[in-house]
Amino acid sequence: MTYKIDRQARCAVIGYGSWATALVKILLENESAVGWYIRNNEVLEHIRQHKTNPRYLRDVHFYTNNLKLSDDINTVVSEADVLILAVPSVYLKTTLEPLTVSLQDKFVISAIKGIVPEDYVTVTEYVNRRYGVPFDQLGIISGPCHAEEVALERLSYLTVVCKEMENSLSLGEKIGTSYINVSHSTDIYGTEYASVLKNIYAIAVGICVGLSYGDNFLAVLIANSAMEMSRFMEQTYPAERNTFASAYLGDLLVTSYSQFSRNRRFGLMIGKGYPVQSAQMEMNMVAEGYYASECITQINKKFDVEMPIAETVHRILYDSEKPGPLIAKLTGHLI
Amino acid sequence: MTYKIDRQARCAVIGYGSWATALVKILLENESAVGWYIRNNEVLEHIRQHKTNPRYLRDVHFYTNNLKLSDDINTVVSEADVLILAVPSVYLKTTLEPLTVSLQDKFVISAIKGIVPEDYVTVTEYVNRRYGVPFDQLGIISGPCHAEEVALERLSYLTVVCKEMENSLSLGEKIGTSYINVSHSTDIYGTEYASVLKNIYAIAVGICVGLSYGDNFLAVLIANSAMEMSRFMEQTYPAERNTFASAYLGDLLVTSYSQFSRNRRFGLMIGKGYPVQSAQMEMNMVAEGYYASECITQINKKFDVEMPIAETVHRILYDSEKPGPLIAKLTGHLI
Numbered sequence: 001m002t003y004k005i006d007r008q009a010r011c012a013v014i015g016y017g018s019w020a021t022a023l024v025k026i027l028l029e030n031e032s033a034v035g036w037y038i039r040n041n042e043v044l045e046h047i048r049q050h051k052t053n054p055r056y057l058r059d060v061h062f063y064t065n066n067l068k069l070s071d072d073i074n075t076v077v078s079e080a081d082v083l084i085l086a087v088p089s090v091y092l093k094t095t096l097e098p099l100t101v102s103l104q105d106k107f108v109i110s111a112i113k114g115i116v117p118e119d120y121v122t123v124t125e126y127v128n129r130r131y132g133v134p135f136d137q138l139g140i141i142s143g144p145c146h147a148e149e150v151a152l153e154r155l156s157y158l159t160v161v162c163k164e165m166e167n168s169l170s171l172g173e174k175i176g177t178s179y180i181n182v183s184h185s186t187d188i189y190g191t192e193y194a195s196v197l198k199n200i201y202a203i204a205v206g207i208c209v210g211l212s213y214g215d216n217f218l219a220v221l222i223a224n225s226a227m228e229m230s231r232f233m234e235q236t237y238p239a240e241r242n243t244f245a246s247a248y249l250g251d252l253l254v255t256s257y258s259q260f261s262r263n264r265r266f267g268l269m270i271g272k273g274y275p276v277q278s279a280q281m282e283m284n285m286v287a288e289g290y291y292a293s294e295c296i297t298q299i300n301k302k303f304d305v306e307m308p309i310a311e312t313v314h315r316i317l318y319d320s321e322k323p324g325p326l327i328a329k330l331t332g333h334l335i
Numbered sequence: 336m337t338y339k340i341d342r343q344a345r346c347a348v349i350g351y352g353s354w355a356t357a358l359v360k361i362l363l364e365n366e367s368a369v370g371w372y373i374r375n376n377e378v379l380e381h382i383r384q385h386k387t388n389p390r391y392l393r394d395v396h397f398y399t400n401n402l403k404l405s406d407d408i409n410t411v412v413s414e415a416d417v418l419i420l421a422v423p424s425v426y427l428k429t430t431l432e433p434l435t436v437s438l439q440d441k442f443v444i445s446a447i448k449g450i451v452p453e454d455y456v457t458v459t460e461y462v463n464r465r466y467g468v469p470f471d472q473l474g475i476i477s478g479p480c481h482a483e484e485v486a487l488e489r490l491s492y493l494t495v496v497c498k499e500m501e502n503s504l505s506l507g508e509k510i511g512t513s514y515i516n517v518s519h520s521t522d523i524y525g526t527e528y529a530s531v532l533k534n535i536y537a538i539a540v541g542i543c544v545g546l547s548y549g550d551n552f553l554a555v556l557i558a559n560s561a562m563e564m565s566r567f568m569e570q571t572y573p574a575e576r577n578t579f580a581s582a583y584l585g586d587l588l589v590t591s592y593s594q595f596s597r598n599r600r601f602g603l604m605i606g607k608g609y610p611v612q613s614a615q616m617e618m619n620m621v622a623e624g625y626y627a628s629e630c631i632t633q634i635n636k637k638f639d640v641e642m643p644i645a646e647t648v649h650r651i652l653y654d655s656e657k658p659g660p661l662i663a664k665l666t667g668h669l670i
Contacts, residue, residue, distance in 0.1 A: 143551070144551050144554040144555060144558075145551050146549075146550060146551055149549040149550065149551045150551075152549070154547075154548065154549035154551065154552065155548060155549070155551070155552045155666060156549070156551035156552065156555075157551065157552070157555045157669065157670075181666060181667070181669070183670045212489075213489065213490060214481075214484040214487070214489035214490070214491070215481060215484065215589055215592075215593060216478070216479050216480050216481055216484045216485075216489065216490070216491035216492065216589060217489065217490045217491065217492070218589075219479040219581065219585045219586070219588040219589035219592075220479060220491075220492045220581040220585045222585075222588055223479075223579055223580065223581050223583075223584040223585035223588060224579070224580075224581070224585075226579050226584060227577065227579035227580070227584075230579060242562065242670075244558055244559070244561050244562035244565060245558065245559075245562070245670050246554065246555040246558050246559070246669070246670060248558075249558040249561060249562075250554040250555045250557075250558035250559075251554070253554040253557055253558060253588075254550055254551060254553075254554035257550075257554075257592055258550060331490060331516060332516070334492065334516070334581070335492075335518045335577075335580050335581060
């Protein structure tokens, strides 16, 4: 029997970064109780006492009566039907490590954009393989969405993706608010890979900005990135999908054009001549697109999709090739 | 017999704005002589004496020995085989008015993005109807391309479009330089309408910025604009075209995301509450997208393509409806 999300399904959010905080805010608009797993005790206590997250979206005030806060992941998971994963992909494995409760009767939603490092699989693929959650109990919440704008209640669009449209619709009811418009889709593969690929393209944009390319060229690069993304999906997993929709092109645009995008900033440093490791140290974290680049390269060995932009980024990041000449070469492949 | 542009074909540019000036600069990289019609005598004399255009791209220095400058359009046209029109569309008719020389044995390229006001036809359609130039002697040069970046020799892409691919290629040789990459196409209809539509969408973006919508929403709006543009072309003039290419999506991106776009600035004022006429007076000119909006609305009466964004812009500009509530309604139609 297929798993059905109903109106009574209890939701919990795993993570306490800006996106997790935004998702809790959204859920509280519709739900009378929301579980929230916060590993960091200091943050947890601050939210309990001051009703705000001390680190992210500090202006968002929580009615803590409706929050079921806990630093025990097993408690949070036991008391929920729908789990929303919202930690940076690099912390996913360690976050789930203490888990002893089974996930097999849960519906698990990834709000994480990226690849699980080392494993080089998407988040839903990882949860499926490692925790035995079948794909009809897996889903995605996808942008284009800066958490900061959600905090300000500026109109944003989220796409909810589940294998069964009925579940997308039910979940959509839990996250639609006056400032969140919800689109629905069943294209888990396409949406998840779009959000992985866009980080690679945002790195490419950053590199080119670092190399002093102008707006005319960036528009060409981003249009060609959209084309490459669309080609990758068509050739690796054909499906009825409109890659102009917000979950694909929209997400690429918001990331590529935002100067606050971590991946774009990482690329910018590379373009300006920083070695990869120095850029990572300077940023105090690894940009998601760094792992995405290796993962897509591995996958594409099988499919051999024409991806000059992603290949160029990979050669710059992993083969220590100089960005200047490689980007110059790339310019001849864009249309 | 079909008209062929050969290597010896003599080129001339009509107009002295920033885009005309950039095109003359580009042509001079490849041609030993370039005709240039400049209606304004003061500007003409300044270029003769000081070798720079006093009004636009002032840093561009011209080797005037290779320029055949004239304030007589008939002289310029007589001495050229390929004419490149680069005046704002609102001045096209008056610019061509003094013409007594026939255009029927010329190749006429429009570098104008827009609609001929009052006539509500594209530039190639106008030249075809009014001057009897057949479509196989008509072409387009299309962006994404800010003239200012061409002046700085920052890498930009131009798409050359002629009905015969051979002519696109020949013309491409005349405008390809170290800082201009040329793509080729035969899709006159699609390219010209893309450059018309994008001005309408840039107005929509401006309106939404004026109404304080954020980056998340703008990405959704622009992605949906690309989708609407693609749908319009598919339903009005089906052809083999990749609407992700720079001449379509790239051009939309550079215009929509540029704060210097006149259409976006015009929209911004409307969004902030200026009446249409005050915004036009304030800008001291009419944004191309204003005419485009009426033109597309007229055309679409026949085709009835679903175009919620273009329709919303039209109702705001021509029916004096308040932007706030109309955009709020539009948000429900985006995906």
